[in-house]
Every structure is written in C-alpha cells, then in structure tokens.
Amino acid sequence: MAVLTEEQTYIKDQASAWVKDKAPVSSFRALRDSKTGQSFMPQTWRAMVDMGWSGILVPQQYGGSDLGYLTCGLILKQLGRQLTAAPLFSSSLVGASALLLAGNPAQQEALLPGVVNGSVILTLALDESSRHQPEQTALRAEQTADGYSLSGNKTFVAEGMSATHYVVAARTAGTPGDVQGISLFVVPAQAEGIVRTALPTIDSRDYARLSFTRVRVDSSAVLGSPGTGLPVLECILDRARIGLAAEMLGTGSQAFDMTLDYLKTREQFGKVIGSFQALGHRAAALYSLQEQSRSCVEAALQAVDNGAHNVPELASLAKCQVGKFLFQMSNELIQIHGGIGMTDEFDAGLYLKRARVLEASFGNRAYHRDRYATLAGF
Amino acid sequence: MAVLTEEQTYIKDQASAWVKDKAPVSSFRALRDSKTGQSFMPQTWRAMVDMGWSGILVPQQYGGSDLGYLTCGLILKQLGRQLTAAPLFSSSLVGASALLLAGNPAQQEALLPGVVNGSVILTLALDESSRHQPEQTALRAEQTADGYSLSGNKTFVAEGMSATHYVVAARTAGTPGDVQGISLFVVPAQAEGIVRTALPTIDSRDYARLSFTRVRVDSSAVLGSPGTGLPVLECILDRARIGLAAEMLGTGSQAFDMTLDYLKTREQFGKVIGSFQALGHRAAALYSLQEQSRSCVEAALQAVDNGAHNVPELASLAKCQVGKFLFQMSNELIQIHGGIGMTDEFDAGLYLKRARVLEASFGNRAYHRDRYATLAGF
C-alpha cells in the first residue's frame, strides 16, 4: 500500500491494538445477547471520539484532524475485523462527506463540530425499496412558502435509530428514474412527521425504516443546489462504498485469519486438516482474493485523497472485488470449521451474517459490475 | 438413461467398437496432416452408410430405419469420442430433420433416399455473421416469375464444401430481426451463382462460407410455407443442438477418460499424480459435470422421440450444460497433462480445438442461457 506517514502508521497500530483490546467481537456478541436494543456501546463510541477518529475527515477549523480517507479506511478495516459496532462509518465518514461535499459554510459550521465531538450522528437516508437505486428516489419534497414539505419512505438506513440527523435524498422535480430533480436535505431526526422503526437485521446492527409525513424544513436545510443533487450524491456514495469496502476487507481478513488458524490446529484422521492439499489450495485461492481486494481498497482510498478522476471506477471496483472475497470467505469460514462453525456459540455465524448485510449495502456486486461496465462505456 | 431396446444396445456397442477400431482419433490426425483438403474419408462415410447410420431418422419407405434421435445420439456420442469426421450429424441428422419437419412428400421423395444412401449430403446454411442469430437472417429471396432469386452470404456452414445440397434460410419479407418473413429453400450446391470458400478452422473440419448471387430456384424449392419459416427452423435447430450436444458429450467423456488414465499412471515427486488430493477433487468435480450433462443430453434426445412439449427448453439445457462440461474438461485435459498436453504430437490439442468449434455452433452457452430464461418467462 501507500507508504504510510508516521501519523498514519501510529493510528493504524493504535486502532488495531485498541479494537482487539477494548472492542473485540466478544463485546459485540455481549451487546447482541443483552437484547437492550442498543446498537453500540456509548463508551465505545466515546472512546473513538476521544481518540479523534470521528474527526479524521473534518478540517481543523471544525475540530477535526483532516487526515483523509486512507487514514479513516485503516481504522474502519480494524473495526471490520472485530465487528465493532459504532456510528464511525455512517456519521464520521458518510455524514461528514455529505457536509464537506455538498454543504455550505453555515451548514458545516452548524453540524461538523457535533459530528466531531460525537453529539451529532448524521446518517444518509437513501434507499426506498429493497434495492440500492439512487435515481429511483421517490420521496417527495414539495416547495412551501418558507421551505419544503417532505413525504415518503426510506429504508435500510444505517444507524437509523440512533441518528440525530439525516441526509435525505428527495425529489423536488421529475419522477422516479429521472437523474434530474433530486435534492439533498439535512433533517433532524426529531422533526415532526418522522416515524422511525427498527429493522431487526441478522447482523444485530442499527438499521431503520423511516416514514416522512409532511415533514417541514426551511430552505436552509437544502444541501447543495436543489434539483441537481444526484451528481454530488454519487460522490458521497462513492466515498461510502470505498469506506465500506475497507470495513469489509477487515471482516474478510479476520475470517481468513480464523480459518487459517483452524487449518493449522484442527486435527482429523490424525492429521492437521491444513495438510490436506485440497484445503491448502483453497486457502491459497482465498489469500489471493484477499490480497487483490486489498490492492483495490487501498488504491480507492488513496484516489479519494488525491482527488483522482477515476474515483467512481475504483469505488465500484473496490466494493465488487472485496464483495467477492468476503462472500467466498464467509462461506468457507463456515465450511472449513464444519459443525462447530454452524453453532451460534462460535463466531463464524456473526461474520457470515454481517457479510451479507455489507454486501447488500450501497450496491451489491451485480450493481457495481453493471456500473463499472457503464463507466467503461459498454 | 432410458432402458435401451435390444436394437439400440446393439447399435451402441457396434458404434463404440467400430469407431475405436476403424475411425479412431489417429485416423482423423492422419487426415488432418495429409493436407489433401479432404474433410472426411470416403470409405469411413461409406462404412457408416452401409451400417445404416445415415438412415436412422428416415422412415422405411425412403430406405431408412426410423430408429429415432436417441439411437442417433448414441452413435454421435461415439463419433465425438474419437473426433471421427463424417457428414452424419450435418446431413443425416440436421438435413434429414429439415426434410422430415418441413418438407412435402415430393421433396422427401426426391432427397431422403439420397440422404440414406449417402449420395446426397444435405446441410443447413444459416449463420451470416460471426454469431448464431436465426432471426437476423438477411439473405434475400426475391420472388420471380417462376420462383425465387437468392442473393446474400452464409458462413460457418458445416460440411459446406462437401455438401451436394443446402437448406438455406432466406428472407422473403421483412428486415433482419423480424421473426416473420423467413423462408427455407433447398438449393443444389452446384446451382449457378453459388460460390463456396473453405474456412480453415482450428478443428480441421469442413466449414464453408457461401456467397449467393441471384441464384435462381423454382417455387418447388421452398421448404414449408414461405414467410413463416422461423418456427419450423427452430424445431430443426433444436434437434441439431441436441444431436450436437450428444457429440460434445462424447468428446468431453473421452477427454475425461484420457485425463483419468493419466492421473492413474503419470508419476511425479515419486507418486502417481492422481494421489494428490487437489487433483482428485478436480476429477470428482469433472465427473459430476459429466454425469449431469449426460442426464440432460439423454433426456433431450428422448424428449424429441416422445414428441414432448419441452424440447426447446431441453435443447438449450443440453447444449449449455454439456458446453460447460466440455469447456472445463478441455482446459483441464491440457492443464493436467502439463507440458505433454501442449505438444501437437499428443491428442489433447485436437480435443481442445474441436471443443471450441462445437461451443460456437448452433448457439454458445450465453445464447442458450438467454434463451432458457426467455422460455422460462423472464
């Protein structure tokens, strides 16, 4: 990967050590089994904020460190390894990116400090059906005397129950499918007319369905220029896809390490199972997939930091390649562990379930293959 | 498979023995290296005719035995095993099927006896581009006072150089892409205005490109009713696809046997290479593919004999599944044989080359996946 700066190396090592020590998969399991309905532990989130992770993409003037996406990705990868639950991805990366790319100084001034100190959890509310289709946005924003009135539904909203604010993609003109007529709004979660319902997903994380009934916001809530929101939304989404790919890489890499360790220690027919050539060759193939998707993820993170022109291609590439790795890896994790892998007591199931949720987020492999082909002009 | 009749069992065993003994792959290699431009050995074809193979689909009244497609498939599979070159598939199956399905008594009377005694080689001239797209037929047939005048081009015509007659798909109305307006004609290869050029393909078999320049035929040359030729053409094509699938199954099965034999005899690192688990598992996967495609091919052959309603589905299924098997098998044939498999001296290359030609004939896998989906209503 890119030769890291001293600071990046420090943060990477810090994240790796901290996550293993303070937020390992066992604490996620405890949270899941506690049935408190809590989607993350406040003290975990607090610690991340104190370490400055919530401000990594935010300029100093708003209390952040402005270290960029590669640094943020290094941390997300570590969280992915231990399935650590926190709003870091949804708010500190996606929400912050939305404000940085589309917000005006006043909006940034109003929310970024909160994003950095953790008091604001700003998440994107986009999908309306079971699929990721930005241009199909249907939620309507009717112009009113002093602003807009939003009505419609959103679903699969990450951190949707704990969010304090939403970036809502809405239609100010046109019909679902039109690239024109989409606008972005920042809406407080407490706004009158918003009803949120928790989605009890297999990964026991925070996802919500939102219904908007004549939710009134004034004109200052518009992020960017009304009606032309799709291009900037795509920029936000590409950063989200790349950040998510970094988390997925971590999840897959941990699954790989667990499997490799099992191959080296588990005995059957009086032999370590890793000595069976067929398993060895499968491990080699998985390792190759891991290394290649890692190359894509790191290249994509750097491309964002360098303002490269091919961020869209790299975003679809990273999400798709790491998606392929994680899909196979999560299945092999179960298969190679055999019976024990099927028990809830063992962690394999947690990784498998999380893997499918991540795959369905921000466009699955088929979505990004199609997008990559379109971007490549065929 | 279907429990065979005594007669079918006899013919199957006879074919298997005769092909190994009289028309093995070594004689095909000799033919290829002879550079005589001959596409098959007359005595081989003569022997097949004498055994009655050329008349298996033809009713007794025209000198055939009317034993049906399953029997014909059993023979084609054996030819496929040894890459035996002969017009059996193109003329005795495809040509005969065209006459039986679309021909009137006069046309059948005129040509079927010749098809049976081998003096007539009747082959289908359909493709006009590098792809198999029946409805894209563009070769025009203009109505004249006493019949039609054909102008246009055909390519990838099997047995095109040795054919005595062609079944030509032509357009009497509409434009390429229209399902209406396609008609079938029987045209003598010697007809004025036909120029044929040999296509030197990798499998060293007989394929030709034909150009038609105002080729005059009278109305009696029309096979079936003019303008509505596509439905019956599809029926002919399905029989062709199923017959070809049977040949492909034989080619793949022989490749499998060669590979299995090599796995059992070839030593490396002081061990028989078949004892390496990774290779054993690959052999198991190939065996599974072979058995499953065999089920599809046999079911499809029987469906034709039973006049089942789902012949189109089974035709695409058989061509596609056996295509998948043959593709992987032909590559593994080379890979597992290693260096020796790369040499022209060894037969692996002959099977690999033939495999790709068969794959491209009468619709490749992608074509039949698409067709299967369409037939299934999505």
Place this chain on the structure above:
Amino acid sequence: MSVEFEASARAWVADNLPATLAGVRMDMYGVVSADQAVREAFDVWRARLAAQGWGAPTWPVEYGGAGLTDAQAKVVSRAITKAGSMNPIPFLSGMGVTMVGPTLLEYGTPQQKSRHLPGMASGEVRWCLGLSEPNAGSDLAALKTSAELDEEGWVLNGQKTWTSGADKSQWCGVLVRTDRNAAKRDGISFLMLEMDQPGIETRPIRLIAGESPFCETFFTHARARKDDLLGALNGGWSVIKRLLQHERQSQTSAPVSNTKAEPLQALAKRYLGVSADGTLADADLRSRLAEHLMDTAAHELTIARIMTDARGGNVEVTATASILKNSATDVAQNHSELLLEIMGSQGLGWEPGAYSEEELRTVREWLGGKAMSIYGGSYEVQKNIISKNILGLPETTQKG
C-alpha cells in the same frame, strides 16, 4: 403393479383421513395446530395408519409393517399426498423408520426386531442417533464414548454431539468403543438404550439459524441392556456403514426446494420488476438465475436417470449416485444465496416486524442450509469418495 391396489389405497385414505386434517401443516413433532379437535384427529390418523401397517409399509406385518413392495409403498404415499395430507409416522419415529429400523431388519435378532420395530412403525417411540463426538467431526471412527459390560449389562460413558432430537426421543442408537486395543474401526459396537434414565443428560445446541433439533448428549454410567447390542460385538462399523447408506438414500431422494415454492424467476420478477422487453430488470442476475435453473434441472434429471437405470438393473447407478449429495448441496445452497440477493435488504431480517414470513423463512433456511455441505458426509468427504471409490484414484499421499 395393479390398478386395483391404487384404487383400494385411495379408497382407504378417503375413508380414514379425518376431514379436519386435510391441508393442515405437520412437522417432525406432529401436527402444527392449537385446535384441540385437530390434535385429536391427528392421533386418530396416526393410529389408523399404524393399525394398517402403513407407518412403515414395506416392513413385515409381524413387526408393524404391511409387507408392501417399494412400488406399492409409493402408491400409498401418493394416495395420501393426493388427499392433501401426509404420513407423520416416519417423522414421529425420529431416526426410527428411516434409519434404525431398516438396519435392525438386517442385523437384528428376532427378539430385537419384535421388541423395537413395532414402536417405530406405530410412531409411538421416537429414536435418535448418538454418532458424532466433539472434536471428531468427519472422522467418525475416532469416537471415544465407551461401553463396558458388567453383570447387569452395558455401562456407557462419554459425550455425543449433533444427536438430533435427543431431548425428545425415548430411545437412542449409539456408537460406542468396546475395545480400546483394537484398530480404530474394529473396536466399535452399536448399542440401543432408553433415554429416560439418570445416566443421560441432553443439552440443546443453538445454531447460527437459531433453535435446532440437535443436542449435546452426555453419558455418565448410562445403562443399556445386554441384549440391546445390534450386530456383532466390535462389529459396529459395518452396522453404521449400512445405516448411513439408508441416511444417504433418504437425503438424495428429497426433492430440491425450489420445485415446491413459487418459481424463483416469478419471485425475482416480483422483487426486481422487468425491463421494457419483459426480461428481468437485473440482467446480471438474470444470467445467473438461468444458470441456476439449468443446474437444478440437470440435478433433477440425474436423479430421474438413476431411478430409471436402477429399474433397468444398470450397474453404473451407484457410480452416478455418488455425485448427488454434493450436487443437491450446490443447488440448494446456491438457491438460498440467490433468494437473499433477490430480496435485497428485505432478505436480511432476523425477527418479525418489517419482514414477511417468507423473507424470514428464507433467511433461516439460508443459514440452516449451510449444514448440507457439512453433515452426512461433508462436501470434501463426498469428493474423496468419488475420486477414490468411484474413479479409482489412489489414496492421497505425501508431497505435491
């Protein structure tokens, strides 16, 4: 086989199937209904089937069967299915009718047969099987659970796992080590014992898909009668090999799931919609869906071919049959993954609320289905069997 028999079977079902049961769902533990009347009707139905010998129709009448041929048995079950119901007894007997019973018929003494078979055939006695042990996995022969003979009979000590239905069964067939000094497979015996005794404890296993029929089963000085040894002493390996063949049969003859429910392509169109030309909106998925449907058809045509060949007495049958366990697994698991992909974010639900029953069931079946490639001879073991027993490749060796 005679048309009369078919007619008489239909007639019997018509006369004896309580109307209240038609179409009512049943699972491995009985009828799924809170309605008392339905539950009583179910007991009547079970009793009538048992009295008719149709709980295990191919078994001899003396052991609670009806002495029917396989063909006749098929006719019977078809008659019951046609009437919109099912024969619950094979399920109520746990591993009894499908596995332990057939093995008992071959290896059991007359006394053992009359003692154990009728209870299975009537569905009144549920059996479980104690085979796998922790840390043994696919290596069954490595089992450690021991049985020693004292004056009153066998004394068992050890632990089994993946014993399906152990917490609900009255009897258990268990594989034990009766000779520590013999070679792995030569020191094993097959014992039958009652579950309701102080020496046995069961603990249900929670799986990634949630609740499961599986248990961990602990034997602490558990007791089996001396004459409940099935087959020869230290001859348990041949008994179990036969028993597992019965298991494989019951597995591979099971239909592939998507033939039951709404066709996959219809469901896909419902979730994804279609393009202007009527094809599925997601062209990428469409190709993979078509390929999956073809693989499914190929698998089912292979089962059909094997059936025909078997009737024709073709010897290749067993060879071809060896691929079925894995191809059934491929088809079923791929089917589940495709369902999840089709349902998108609606295919990720764990608990009710925002998801349809179908969506929740799909997710649980997807998770539960991961077991198909692990239990009953793992995917890898199946490939070893094919490469060695069927293709005749030598044992795996050093190096390479």
Place this chain on the structure above:
Amino acid sequence: MSVEFEASARAWVADNLPATLAGVRMDMYGVVSADQAVREAFDVWRARLAAQGWGAPTWPVEYGGAGLTDAQAKVVSRAITKAGSMNPIPFLSGMGVTMVGPTLLEYGTPQQKSRHLPGMASGEVRWCLGLSEPNAGSDLAALKTSAELDEEGWVLNGQKTWTSGADKSQWCGVLVRTDRNAAKRDGISFLMLEMDQPGIETRPIRLIAGESPFCETFFTHARARKDDLLGALNGGWSVIKRLLQHERQSQTSAPVSNTKAEPLQALAKRYLGVSADGTLADADLRSRLAEHLMDTAAHELTIARIMTDARGGNVEVTATASILKNSATDVAQNHSELLLEIMGSQGLGWEPGAYSEEELRTVREWLGGKAMSIYGGSYEVQKNIISKNILGLPETTQKG
C-alpha cells in the same frame, strides 16, 4: 535520480538510433524486415548499444555493462521506448541477459564472468537452458542427464526437453546429475557448454499453437570444459533456484496483454454491437466482461502495490508477490477465452483466407497461453508454494 541523466540518455538515443528503425517490429531473433538497409541499421543499433554497455546496463562495465542502477536502467529503456524502438540485446542473448547472466554474476568465478558475460551483454552470443527432462515435468530434481569428469573435462549424456531456442543458441546452461548416490537435490550441478559440437542434437517441438521456440535436446558424450562448472560441484540446486527467481521476476513484471491492444470492450462492441440503451448487445457476456476487467484491474493494482511496498521496504512484499504468477495466468487465459467468445465463428481460424490477422493471432495466443499455467512453476505448484511457504500450512499428508 538526476534529471540530467534522463536528458543525456534521451540525447544519446536521439543521436544513435538509426532513423530507419523507428517503429520497426523486432522479435526474439532480431528485426522483422526483408529490407537489407533496415537489417544493417539494426546491426549498427545493436553494436552501439553494446558499446555503450546498455545491453545489460546494470552489469559492471568490465563485463560489458554500464554499471547503472536499476532506476537508471529504467530511464534508459524508457528513453528507447519513447524513441519508438527497443533494446534487442536481451532477446538476442536468449536466456543470457535475463537469467544466466545475473546468476553468473553471483556464482561465477572472475574468469567465468569475463569469459561469458560480455558475449551476452553485446547480444552476440545466444544462450539456452537445459533444465526439464521428459517425464519429469514439475519435478525438476528428478533429472537424469548425467555428467562425468574425465581428463579432458565433463562428458554429458541424456535428454532435455522444452529447451527454448536450443536450435538457435551458441551456448547452453544445463542442469546435470553429478552424483547418483546423493539425495535427489544434492547430486545436481550446473554446467555451461557450447551447442555447436557433435555430441549435441536438437529437434524443434511443434505445439498445439504451431511452431515453437522449444526443442528436445539430446546429449551423447557431449563435452563441457572442466572450468565451465557454475557454482559448487553438486551445488547446482541452489544455483538453479536463484536462476528461477530471475525467471519469475522477468515474468511477473510483464504487462497484461489487454492493456496493450484495443480495449476488450471496444472490440466486443465492434463484433456484437450495442442495444438501444448503448450497452453491449450480449448482456450475459457484458457481465462477465466487466468482471474480467475488474479482475485485471485488481491484478495490476496488486503489482503496483507491491512496487510501492518494495520501495517502502515493506517485508510483506514477497508474500503478496507469491500470488502474481497465478493471477497473471487467470487474467491472461480468461482474456483469451473471452476474445474467442466475442469473435464467435471468426475466432476459430487456423490459417489465413477468411480471417483477419487479428483473429488468427488471437487464436494462436489463446492456444499458446495455455502454457502459462504449466511452465515456470505450474498453477498447482504455485498454490503449493502459497499454502506452504507463505501461509505456513504443513506438507500434504496421508488420507483426507
């Protein structure tokens, strides 16, 4: 590294590259042209490069090199490429500059270096390598070709195969058995000998793709000078291991084919056309094409990552690098298969007439490319290396 150097390199090329050569195609045997003038210009170009020490720029000046750093060497070759030509010497020297040379630099005596290196660096002496033997395949250490020492020197007997360019080379590096009694790998030595002698016969090997540079090479009392033993007696295994590392380097740094030619998607649109919405007419192929382009990008980004890491002195490099041989193979072979599919019946031509040059070349490259997963450490050997050396899994064992 200094801008001046880059400028001076460009200047030198501008002054010394004969204008007639710009853009003229060259292959491993020299310039591809019938034009006498061009052929003479080519000899001039080679001589000037040699005089400049740029045939093997990183070698010491005393051995015909220019003592440049790797970075400087890259600058030189870029300067030549920019001028629309190439450096033919590495090709003219066969296995000399890329493999035998670097190994000689490490293991050779001063005498051996001055005797052999200048000829390689000037491109006047072509070298081949006699390593594989019939029936040895991936198991190099099983070689049988023997060498015995008599008063005049080494006497070689045996047969080699896959000796690339043996029929056109002046010298050969050959791996021979010098101690039958030692363990496989401990009885092997590396000898250098002249090809032009009565004891050596070569026979070209015809491949499935047609003509090939490979030969079978027969040694019958062939002779090598006593002091042409490279490395220690019976120490040939370490020599060859090093030499094969040089081979792998030259392989994996080679660019992936489709980055050169017309982009695959453009070619696909040319052959298949597009639908109303501008997407490729064959939607099924479109998905697989997209996946292939992504796999290609992932492979190339991995090469790039390794380069950066290497500069950063990251130790993980070698681990990651171990996947490149196979991923390069996957990408290249899949690329060829897709090309064939795209070209349809036009992608099946063996001889000119009805096919374009591009179509014929595609077919030959598809066939030739099957070798990628066989030579230079087969696909299987690569996976063994990864699982054992990189992932640390134990040697393959009995059973399973």
